Amino acid sequence: xxxxxxxxxxxxxxxxxxxxxxxxxxxxxxxxxxxxxxxxxxxxxxxxxxxxxxxxxxxxxxxxxxxxxxxxxxxxxxxxxxxxxxxxxxxxxxxxxxxxxxxxxxxxxxxxxxxxxxxxxxxxxxxxxxxxxxxxxxxxxxxxxxxxxxxxxxxxxxxxxxxxxxxxxxxxxxxxxxxxxxxxxxxxxxxxxxxxxxxxxxxxxxxxxxxxxxxxxxxxxxxxxxxxxxxxxxxxxxxxxxxxxxxxxxxxxxxxxxxxxxxxxxxxxxxxxxxxxxxxxxxxxxxxxxxxxxxxxxxxxxxxxxxxxxxxxxxxxxxxxxxxxxxxxxxxxxxxxxxxxxxxxxxxxxxxxxxxxxxxxxxxxxxxxxxxxxxxxxxxxxxxxxxxxxxxxxxxxxxxxxxxxxxxxxxxxxxxxxxxxxxxxxxxxxxxxxxxxxxxxxxxxxxxxxxxxxxxxxxxxxxxxxxxxxxxxxxxxxxxxxxxxxxxxxxxxxxxxxxxxxxxxxxxxxxxxxxxxxxxxxxxxxxxxxxxxxxxxxxxxxxxxxxxxxxxxxxxxxxxxxxxxxxxxxxxxxxxxx
Amino acid sequence: xxxxxxxxxxxxxxxxxxxxxxxxxxxxxxxxxxxxxxxxxxxxxxxxxxxxxxxxxxxxxxxxxxxxxxxxxxxxxxxxxxxxxxxxxxxxxxxxxxxxxxxxxxxxxxxxxxxxxxxxxxxxxxxxxxxxxxxxxxxxxxxxxxxxxxxxxxxxxxxxxxxxxxxxxxxxxxxxxxxxxxxxxxxxxxxxxxxxxxxxxxxxxxxxxxxxxxxxxxxxxxxxxxxxxxxxxxxxxxxxxxxxxxxxxxxxxxxxxxxxxxxxxxxxxxxxx
Numbered sequence: 001x002x003x004x005x006x007x008x009x010x011x012x013x014x015x016x017x018x019x020x021x022x023x024x025x026x027x028x029x030x031x032x033x034x035x036x037x038x039x040x041x042x043x044x045x046x047x048x049x050x051x052x053x054x055x056x057x058x059x060x061x062x063x064x065x066x067x068x069x070x071x072x073x074x075x076x077x078x079x080x081x082x083x084x085x086x087x088x089x090x091x092x093x094x095x096x097x098x099x100x101x102x103x104x105x106x107x108x109x110x111x112x113x114x115x116x117x118x119x120x121x122x123x124x125x126x127x128x129x130x131x132x133x134x135x136x137x138x139x140x141x142x143x144x145x146x147x148x149x150x151x152x153x154x155x156x157x158x159x160x161x162x163x164x165x166x167x168x169x170x171x172x173x174x175x176x177x178x179x180x181x182x183x184x185x186x187x188x189x190x191x192x193x194x195x196x197x198x199x200x201x202x203x204x205x206x207x208x209x210x211x212x213x214x215x216x217x218x219x220x221x222x223x224x225x226x227x228x229x230x231x232x233x234x235x236x237x238x239x240x241x242x243x244x245x246x247x248x249x250x251x252x253x254x255x256x257x258x259x260x261x262x263x264x265x266x267x268x269x270x271x272x273x274x275x276x277x278x279x280x281x282x283x284x285x286x287x288x289x290x291x292x293x294x295x296x297x298x299x300x301x302x303x304x305x306x307x308x309x310x311x312x313x314x315x316x317x318x319x320x321x322x323x324x325x326x327x328x329x330x331x332x333x334x335x336x337x338x339x340x341x342x343x344x345x346x347x348x349x350x351x352x353x354x355x356x357x358x359x360x361x362x363x364x365x366x367x368x369x370x371x372x373x374x375x376x377x378x379x380x381x382x383x384x385x386x387x388x389x390x391x392x393x394x395x396x397x398x399x400x401x402x403x404x405x406x407x408x409x410x411x412x413x414x415x416x417x418x419x420x421x422x423x424x425x426x427x428x429x430x431x432x433x434x435x436x437x438x439x440x441x442x443x444x445x446x447x448x449x450x451x452x453x454x455x456x457x458x459x460x461x462x463x464x465x466x467x468x469x470x471x472x473x474x475x476x477x478x479x480x481x482x483x484x485x486x487x488x489x490x491x492x493x494x495x496x497x498x499x500x501x502x503x504x505x506x507x508x509x510x511x512x513x514x515x516x517x518x519x520x521x522x523x524x525x526x527x528x529x530x531x532x533x534x535x536x537x538x539x540x541x542x543x544x545x546x547x548x549x550x551x552x553x554x555x556x557x558x559x560x561x562x563x564x565x566x567x568x569x570x571x572x573x574x575x576x577x578x
Numbered sequence: 579x580x581x582x583x584x585x586x587x588x589x590x591x592x593x594x595x596x597x598x599x600x601x602x603x604x605x606x607x608x609x610x611x612x613x614x615x616x617x618x619x620x621x622x623x624x625x626x627x628x629x630x631x632x633x634x635x636x637x638x639x640x641x642x643x644x645x646x647x648x649x650x651x652x653x654x655x656x657x658x659x660x661x662x663x664x665x666x667x668x669x670x671x672x673x674x675x676x677x678x679x680x681x682x683x684x685x686x687x688x689x690x691x692x693x694x695x696x697x698x699x700x701x702x703x704x705x706x707x708x709x710x711x712x713x714x715x716x717x718x719x720x721x722x723x724x725x726x727x728x729x730x731x732x733x734x735x736x737x738x739x740x741x742x743x744x745x746x747x748x749x750x751x752x753x754x755x756x757x758x759x760x761x762x763x764x765x766x767x768x769x770x771x772x773x774x775x776x777x778x779x780x781x782x783x784x785x786x787x788x789x790x791x792x793x794x795x796x797x798x799x800x801x802x803x804x805x806x807x808x809x810x811x812x813x814x815x816x817x818x819x820x821x822x823x824x825x826x827x828x829x830x831x832x833x834x835x836x837x838x839x840x841x842x843x844x845x846x847x848x849x850x851x
Contacts, residue, residue, distance in 0.1 A: 464688075468650075470710070
């Protein structure tokens with residue numbers, strides 16, 4: 001051995017792993033480095049995916065949670081018999097047809113009394129949803145004796161008001177340390193308020209600073225566009241706007257006019273609210289939104305200036321509506337409640353009335369059709385292919401085609417459904433029946449492949465054991481192999497169903513994208529499904545629908561999580577070792 | 579290596595010799611088996627006597643398991659397999675097209691190399707065969723069959739209190755005895771055992787061998803084994819397979835003490851294999 005290591009013989013020595021040589025140490029270091037690098041890459045990949053997942057989930061949850069809530073006005077209303085049942089019939093049909101919106105409006109008028117003028121009344125009533133009286137209607141229908149009495153009920157707010165209350169981007173600044181005595185000239189309509197000190201000097205300076213900043217921003221835009229080669233024609237409007245702004249902020253005049261592009265200012269005085277249209281340091285001219293109780297002098301500190309920081313033109317709720325809403329809030333009438341109606345109503349054009357029950361029921365009906373077709377056909381096909389089919393060209397061709405079908409884009413199945421089920425068989429459009437058929441086609445390959453894998457994973461010793469005691473091949477399969485493969489088959493089926501639940505594209509092709517208000521009650525009624533509902537809502541411009549979209553996504557994800565959890569549970573519960 | 583036989587073999591051969599039955603239960607003539615192109619079994623002709631243990635020995639890949647699986651037509655389940663020649667059980671050709679191989683397997687039971695109880699209760703494991711063949715008329719009768727089978731497989735005392743437990747929860751030796759109980763529950767005439775002890779420890783092996791000694795009074799047993807000591811201990815006849823041929827068949831003591839063929843002698847003395 002010694003002469004081998006000393007290199008004393010001609011035959012190449014078979015070397016042995018050394019611990020101490022530099023070469024061995026270098027190799028070891030290289031190996032450690034490479035292993036460490038691999039660990040770092042793996043960790044980095046995991047960190048990136050986790051971050052994206054968390055971002056996605058937190059974004060959906062933060063946007064979706066408000067969608068599950070709804071602001072309502074909770075107040076006592078007088079169920080006026082004159083508006084519901086003037087003839088005193090008292091039957092359900094009459095009670096159902098009653099004008100509950102009028103009652104809701106009356107209640108609102110009671111909460112904020114003294115509103116005059118068509119415009120203002122319209123703004124006030126605009127706070128209420130068109131379905132504001134629905135809750136009251138249900139109450140009255142449940143108990144007709146409520147007619148003529150005062151009833152505590154909730155009135156649904158319209159989506160603009162609801163979104164405003166949920167969205168904190170409009171801050172209201174209140175200046176309470178007013179220094180002069182304020183004297184209004186009237187209690188309604190256009191009024192002027194004289195102030196004993198120059199309380200509005202700061203506001204004017206503020207407005208001028210804002211105008212200046214805005215003009216500067218516009219000038220910057222103009223410069224940028226010029227640099228990019230924009231023609232003078234296209235910049236004319238911007239230049240004119242900037243010039244107007246400059247005239248306004250450079251004017252030494254002490255009077256300033258407010259418009260919808262600057263923050264709105266209001267004066268709260270003598271129990272009423274005046275929206276400022278024009279102001280000098282010592283007087284303001286404006287329009288009364290909530291009537292004042294008197295024209296008496298208001299002592300310093302008893303009147304306030306309120307600033308709505310977000311300009312009116314950037315809001316969905318205008319100054320009047322906002323003022324009314326704030327007044328209702330100040331009276332403690334507004335409540336944010338969990339919106340159960342979201343789960344019990346169908347779609348609607350009004351965001352505050354829209355719910356997902358229609359889509360949920362549509363999804364359930366569609367999936368029932370899908371699973372009813374897929375499970376027996378898929379499992380039997382898998383059993384035949386795996387256990388009984390002769391191993392020849394034909395079988396191979398079928399197997400390859402099944403594997404390929406699993407990779408076919410889902411929209412193709414939609415087109416197939418359109419051509420075959422709708423055009424050839426004349427099945428009804430938009431129906432869960434057709435949706436289920438199309439999704440069954442889509443999911444069938446997945447189920448067949450999963451079932452075959454599950455059947456294949458049952459060890460051959462079980463088959464042999466059964467054959468060995470004189471069971472026929474079919475008995476061996478149905479008594480032993482299939483029960484053992486069932487957890488795998490169920491897992492595959494549930495994952496296939498989850499896939500079907502999230503599928504949108506093929507359903508668009510067969511018309512399940514229609515706007516459908518009614519909750520479907522049969523397989524042939526028009527319906528939509530959850531992902532399509534999400535798609536429809538995401539297309540709508542109202543901010544309230546954005547929240548509903550996120551909320552519906554949360555419901556869809558929750559259903560998917562439950563389905564996948566069920567699959568994991570089944571697998572764990574029935575997993576066998578042999 | 580000297581040719582003196584193992585003392586253990588000497589001992590068992592004496593007891594075995596007395597019980598050799600003369601009447602052949604299974605008669606195989608010129609059996610050829612092909613797996614696709616591969617000629618696995620060549621002109622095998624063997625007589626297997628009734629109510630005795632016949633062991634097949636030989637090196638790996640010599641065709642002894644293949645022949646065993648011909649006896650209950652288990653090879654039918656291998657698509658590429660082709661069997662030629664005749665195998666008669668009680669004078670009836672088992673490859674007769676009119677004969678149902680599934681019924682044949684109910685008369686020719688099989689115990690496999692690896693214990694393979696069904697992942698069901700011990701009771702259901704044993705009751706499965708009688709159930710599908712309609713061997714019991716009532717629940718009570720089925721209970722009796724299960725108990726009798728487990729007793730015959732000398733497993734009853736160990737499992738009588740936990741018949742509803744899963745068969746896969748037993749130890750390896752117990753599982754194999756359960757498989758034997760499952761086989762004898764359908765009361766076959768012949769029991770084929772394909773290396774039944776190769777996955778078991780020596781104690782479990784000894785118990786199975788004892789069992790075989792008891793069972794041979796009621797059943798015709800054919801066993802494939804790699805252990806020559808086991809063949810010598812349990813069997814009355816031995817067939818030596820080599821490269822698809824049956825080299826030598828005879829009384830076990832004769833094969834082990836005075837083989838006629840050189841290859842047999844080399845194999846049992848450990849020169850190859």
